[in-house]
Amino acid sequence: MAIRYPNGKVYTPKKDQSIVKKKDYSFSNRGKTLEDEINDANEYYLTHGIAVIYKKPIPIQVVKVDYPSRSSAVIKEAYYRTASTTDFNGVYEGKYIDFEAKETENRTAFPLKNVHLHQVEHMRKVVKQHGICFLLVRFSAINRYFYLPFEHLGLFWDRMQTGGRKSIALSEFEEHAIEISPKYAPRIDYLEIVKNLSV
């Protein structure tokens, strides 16, 4: 049933961008990608002396380079390569941190096709070296974030490899992962989870 003003006119909720923006200021990601949000957190950790964690550069295979002058080089042909490791790594209180960050629009499950075999293999090796290794997942449509320790990711991966489901259900995240509640600064404070898990 339509909501009507006292004058009988039908009420239509306004899509006021400025209001949405204002509300978004401190608690939403304001259209940022998960990668942006993690870069923000890493910047916060770096400037506050909490940790030194960076996103690795994207691996690119350079094929042709022009040198218009002695001091400059212009790459004229190059190709993206598949990453053989994870996106982020660094150090937190002497400990090695290594993780991959992925977002999905799916509301009920995280499709494992977002993770590559060589990344899982890399993470297995890191865990064997006693590095701290995890997957950060953002369910963008429902605005929820999870920290899934590699131990669990590995099990879900193996389940798929042996014929099981090709995704991790949201309910499985609720059971095995640690949910990150966005806060003011840094918004996505994933090291808080590392800290609590290490205690």
Add this chain to the structure above:
Amino acid sequence: MAIRYPNGKVYTPKKDQSIVKKKDYSFSNRGKTLEDEINDANEYYLTHGIAVIYKKPIPIQVVKVDYPSRSSAVIKEAYYRTASTTDFNGVYEGKYIDFEAKETENRTAFPLKNVHLHQVEHMRKVVKQHGICFLLVRFSAINRYFYLPFEHLGLFWDRMQTGGRKSIALSEFEEHAIEISPKYAPRIDYLEIVKNLSV
């Protein structure tokens, strides 16, 4: 005086490539760059489950990309960016390892212009986080390798910043760094130094 065969013919030592190769097999770098040698060591560590250490991809700023088909992307214009961190990092027995590798043709000193300010700043932050951080230097002309803990590199850097010499003398490496003697496999076993320093 020339050496002669019994038949009177002058003996000329043969430059037999296969012999040179054989001799080079285990003790020389066979024209490899220091980066190649470290990648070899890292590969050895990885396959033997000793450590997980990688060279980071070279940072490239992509400006223009063509998509000739849905599945492929060709980068048509891109530029090399200056690295803001070091070249190598990874994990060894839970510990964070971070280092830069540089070679010089200079026989008596390592010019500090080979290291960038932001790299030194990055290394300072890593050391504050209790990461293991060092500079690997190859004096290529005399085939000597040194592991210089960041603590010393930082002091030499500060000396330069306060008007002192712009290089680190070979004799200073002999005094403050740990020399790496190439061995069979891996040839440049820098983790051996990390292990000994950690004890």
